[in-house]
Amino acid sequence: MKILGLALVTAFLIARTNGLGSAATVAIISSSGTVCGILAGGERRSIQCTRVQQPAFSVLPDSSFNSLSGGRNFFCGLSSGRRGFFCWNAGDPSSTILSAKRVYNGSVALAELSLGDDQICAFEENTNRIRFWRGDGTFPSTIAGDFRSLTSGRGFSCAIGSDDLVQCWGGRAAVIQTAFRNTPMTSIVAGDSHVCGITDSGFLVCEGSNNAGQLNVPSAEPFQISDIALGTNHSCALKQPNGTVLCWGGGGDAGRSYFPANGTTFISIVAGGDLTCGLTVSNFTVLCWKASNNKTFITALSLPKILPGICVPDESSCKCGVFPGSESFCPASGVICKSCISPSPSPPLSSPSPSSPSPSPTTAQTLPPASKTSKSWIAFAVVGSVGTLAGTISILYCIWTCVCRRRKVHNSIQLTIAGGGIDNFTPAAVSSSITIPNKDFIPTSVSKSGLFRSQVSRMMERQSFKEHAKEFLFFELATATENFSLEFKIGAGSFGTVYRGILDDGREVAIKRREPNPRVNNKFLEEESAFQSELAFLSRLHHKHLVGFVGYCDEGEERLLVYEYMKNGALYKHLHSYGGAAEAVKMNSWKMRIKVLLDASRGIDYLHNYAVPPIIHRDIKSSNILLDSDWVAKVSDFGLSLMGPSAEGGHLAVQVAGTVGYLDPEYYALQHLTTKSDVYGFGVVMLEVLTGRRAIFREEGESDLVSVVDYAVPAIAAGQLDSVLDPRLAPPAGQEGEAIELVAYTAMHCVNLEGKGRPAMADVVMNLESALSLFELSQRGSQSSDSLSFASMDQL
Template sequence: MTIPPAAAAAVFLALIVVAVEGLGSAATIAVIQSSGTVCGVLAGDGREKIRCARVGQPVLAIAPKLSFEEISGGRDFFCGLSSGGLKIFCWGIKNFSAGLVSTKRIYNGPFPLADLSVGMNQVCALDKNRTRVLCWRGDGSFPASVDGEYRSLTSGRGFSCGIGIDNQVKCWGGRGAEFQNSFGNISMQSIVAGDSHVCGIVLSGFLICKGSNSSGQLNVPSGGAFEFSGLALGLNHSCVIKQPNGTVLCWGANAGGVWSYSPENSMGFEFIVAGDDLTCGVITDNFTVMCWNADGINHSSLALPLPQILPGRCVVEDSSCKCGVFPDSESLCSDSGVICKSCGALFISQPPPAPPSQPASPPPVPESAPIFSKSSKGWLAFCITGSVGGLIAIFSILCCIWIAACRNKKVHNSSKARQPAILTAGNIATNSAQSSIGIPTPLISPSGSRSRVLRRHISRATSSHGRGPSSFKERAVEFTFDDLATATNNFSLECRIGTGSFGTVYKGMLKNNREVAIKRGELRSSLRNKKILEKERAFQSELVFLSRLHHKHLVDLVGYCEERDERLLVYEYMKNGALFDHLHSRTGTETGPMDSWRMRIKVLLDAARGIEYLHNYAVPTIIHRDIKSSNILLDGDWVARVSDFGLSLMGPEAEEAHPSVMAAGTMGYIDPEYYGGIQQLTTKSDIYGFGVVMLEMLTGRRAIFREEGEESGEPVSVVEYAAPIVDDGETWRVLDRRMSRPELREAEAVELVAYTAVHCVSMKGKDRPTITDVVMNLESALALCDTRKEDSWSSSNMSFSSRD
């Protein structure tokens, strides 16, 4: 098919424009309609704080002192999205002159959001992945969430709309259907809502408006393709930025026609917003704010005493800027990111296609232009090339099918491994489909037969369930008791390094000079039968799990010993010990790598990845049941590994509950929902324990502690201590006082970790994130640390403690 050059240019332009976000209702300034208040996010102020102003009134500072990406205004309130997208605060200004501001946080993580959009009384936003719309408040006609992929959002009175990845307009709320139907199947690159009308740019670059035209707000001025950008819609007027000089044109408000703002000096604007009869913009030359009224024929300008405002949203990575970086944006963002250039100017020089109302017919093709005719050499070359490409594609598909078939023969049958059964060290449920991994019963059998069965089981467990990351796992070595006694100087006191779920841990040196940790759990006849059974269960459980698991962030099993009444497990030695010991040293004066916020976050990420393997990649799924800081070990390179599987369980699916299992674990880390009698064990129980570890890492407090100087006082859990304060947006108050203050980007990272931790320790398991969500947030936090600048905050920007 021949594509005319003009049409090809239009298609090319459309593809570029699609990637550009429309301003929508989110920007760095906002108008509160009922009071005429204008608020903005300050530029170059260390943290992107918010200030508000009205004509004839002093500037009003807005608390809390957090960093904000964007704000959006409604009828009598406005909202801000914090940097990183994890919090939304809304403010209602009751008495501007008295500085009375009501503050409410309506979102507090755990997932980052983008594209905040405030209508008359509703608040909507996209998740950062742009796969779901979330809404709050409103008149009851707005759904709490809408699934689907969207590029941008905007909101008006009683409706909110978004542009999907198919470029179609979708709307919600009581008036949503009205506006969705008005756009029909028109493909849009951007839309902006006013009170009762919506305007936008179609893919071909032309401006259209839909909705109420009671004041002429739909009477779009004539103009070429891609001539207009930066829309702002008020109660009964519309405004747009005209390219290439950035001047503003407005229409509607019963003014009769179109008027231009500051035509005499061609003042340019970076962007504009509107509310009621007020329109405001950030001036290109100095980033100050200029506003004007659009009431009838009176278009008076208003100078507001706001300082410099960010001319766009700060983003962390300049790689996300498709049209380049805004000049000096790094200083404007206080070294915490850059501002992307507007792509609008790129379209001016391109050949404009016809407006949507007058579709252009394809121009005639010159005779000299090369055409693919059936008799041409070009057509022959095209056919040959296409045929060769088709054969290659078919061959590639056949190869993939053959490889997949071969793998299915070699790899374990996952459908069998995930039959609805749970394997525990003390309650074994088996069926024919899982016989290859079932632990033989009874657990207590003559030592000779038990040893043979155990060796057979380890071999089967490793071969049947050791694929993927565990494919290269060596089989566990069977040691004699004398070998391990020699390695530990006969289990001397000086070799003792700790205790585990079923025994004492010793440091040992094998004959090949390999350092190991040896866990010893005796089954002496002097012990009660119940105690013997518990130790045997723990031994069997840990041996089974570690024999079939191998991952960078799980402790490695070297071997085992089972003689008479002795049960020993041999692990790779973790040179830097347990995380617990680094967080809760006796003197509190030791220094080391764990005194870095980046290192603390990195250790948390390591451990989370180990838990993610257990929950998502082990077959069947494994629930650890005893996640705590003393079970997170650090090797010689300070890589964290999860250890101690004596209480672990294997189950069919991570989300399936197991009500038959008794509560187990360590006080302070046990899932309250499970411990409190609901008795539903899921992977979310591990999430709770890991959330406690995260709070330990942030606060330096034990899971259960007493305040300093109150040794006789009531013990307090770190969850009760830290979670309410973090919820109030004052994370700084609970941070470990032995640590240095976090730098600018570190502060955002620490805050992200804190909010993730608080969600992990939610009382109800359904409200907790999955381990994959936790890993993603920790990866983002670590990336923030890695992009931080070396300069510290100035004293005026170091603390959240004081209010503006």
């Protein structure tokens, strides 16, 4: 054991401590290097996350949080009311869609949420009893006593008891507890397999594994400590009175300490894995570095300004006074406590906007002297300057596109108001001025454009659709439908009317017929385009979640397409008060609804990621998701589909086409079509399934139309999903409730106004698979709703 004497200016030293799993306003997920923080300012203290040299992204639900704690593959956030907490799986270093799981929602307030390798623990606020949610079965459910300074590491959790001695629980508890023996402690913090803390005599001590020198506390002159942070095999502390960071361990020359960000003053520090991050005094931004006593590279994260400390109810909770200006960051009478030994922030403090970009740290405030500045930091500054210039150009372009070209965009769609029976309507977010046609879809005005001819010709070069589909005589299809009798009519598609038919061999099929009307030239051309598009695409697409293609008829003015018959019709009719009693019962099951969504998502995922070249459907909606006799969902109607861009991440510059209410706002505004446009439409379908509301609907007794996006998203973001769920179904509970929450958060991401903020369909499929598996687990009764299964967390 190495001991370092401390010069104390107070009789009782309280140091903030941050390690693998201690509560703070910044958390690091060690396996992926993800860094998350609670934003300062704004109505909600919401969470954003990022990774080194990557843009920041938001985390749902968009609620206010009190504190965060990071574990190996996940992190958790304690809500502002401290009567519940969510956890997010963040082990994938490339994902920006973090799946949330509500772990606790009870009447007892919690404090000091702490995460380890696979366990969660917290104090019950009024009793100081410790409560555990664990994954490996070696932790008790609760521990009675008067504890403080709760912390967790790999396979153990520790706290200081009323006798000032360290007590630990879990598989590695005995080793750590024995190492501290009879040493009275003031505070402790755990790393991966070592623990450091302040004794009640004012010494800094470290115990546990020393494989990389992480216990070798520097033998320098005495200094004061206001914060401690431990990673996998390194240790760091805030040196006072200047608030700079001193670290040791991490391999290499294990006996040598180092100052990774000399010249920068921090409020607090946090560590996880080989990463350490500090919250700067100057502007509440986050700087990070990797553990190394040879050469350290400092990186500024893209997070906005972060809350400088955990909000407590009032000043009586603060032993050493209130952090200057903290009232502006906390609701009502809440405040942030000042560390008993802490650097002084630069006054005055104001409540920053959570959406404000993080200012780049200046050399004078946050960087080491110029002679020690790394080449990587210079490169970062250069790239940042170029990015700023590019961003300015992009903003000017968007203004020109959305404002100067507004008339052109609106004219290309030619929206006009028609009668009252409107089932679909564009969300208010798309445009506040548009009016709505009483039509099923918005046609393009150039149906036989060079773009379409090019797409078809490229497709014909690869294969002839006649080799893959049967060509029917018009007489055969007329006979199959009793001369297209109204009794056989079952709906309408993007280019014609759909009839049920029975072929000579007894097969039941669906036949889509373009109604010939050469006098309406534009409509005729649009339907001809839709026919050719469907014929070209369907002849080469074969997937169990795409409606099967049987054949076609191209005879004179007649254009007909023949599909497999989908006995149970469209998802739309089952959601919106159509069909018989048996159908209603079948779809009045949350599990069945999620299964239908999963089927459809797999079909769209096939179009985007497995079809060569990829295909953008352009008209994803609940009326184009059909159900066969076994209730298997399949995507239909490819009349508006286009081949996707050849370059990954690219877009097609095409005029707008799609269905009002499902139309991607970004595509509508900029005429930039991507696969994310289909993701938006499917997000609307998901919200329909959750709420039972049409894409555009009118509240009973109200005159204004409302989009399901505007109706549902604010409630989901506020953690009030129950208020918008379809009342015709029983409220989901336990794991079923967690599954529905996962679907809701995924849908919210899908309808993000910006395509880059939406998940890929592959991610949507994965989340829906996880949601369905939670229903199956619930039916097997494998787990109570008040515990956390980290197996299911990993699946999320």
